[in-house]
Amino acid sequence: MSLVRQFGPVDDGRDCEHPSPCETQAVARVPNPVEIASAGRELCPFHLALWADTRGDEETLCELNVDDLAATDRWLQLDTVPPYLDREVLYRRFGIDHRGLAHFCETGRGPDEDDRVITVDRRLELDRAYGPPAHVGLDGWVDHVDRKRGWVEVDHDVVDQEVDRDE
């Protein structure tokens, strides 16, 4: 058995090796530029798309025959997400999480109304709607996600403004 693993499509049922951590099944093995001469990294469709986008390298995906495995329904950069979403109320974009879902927030008006957050994919399809835990607020919740899973990108100006309005 060879210790050198080939880059390209994988179908071994293992989880994605992105350090977010990610529990989605891996679909392709690609070189890992951080580790010299490493065996590379097996990634899920979203992290494969992010890998190519971050490196500005779509060609390698094509060479490895894995370009059609990269996710097309996820967000990769915050500035491509619309600034606002009108869903009965106006939501402001504030981040893209470790799954490539965009988060939008709407701050509750007054003490009886909680902050609300929605997540959407690149087709703007709703993934879920929820309130950040009241005892940490939006700011604390953003930090919590950052520690546990990481963000692709957060608009801290929006989060800070929302938090200020709360006070």
Ligand SMILES: [Zn+2]
């Ligand atoms: Zn992944």
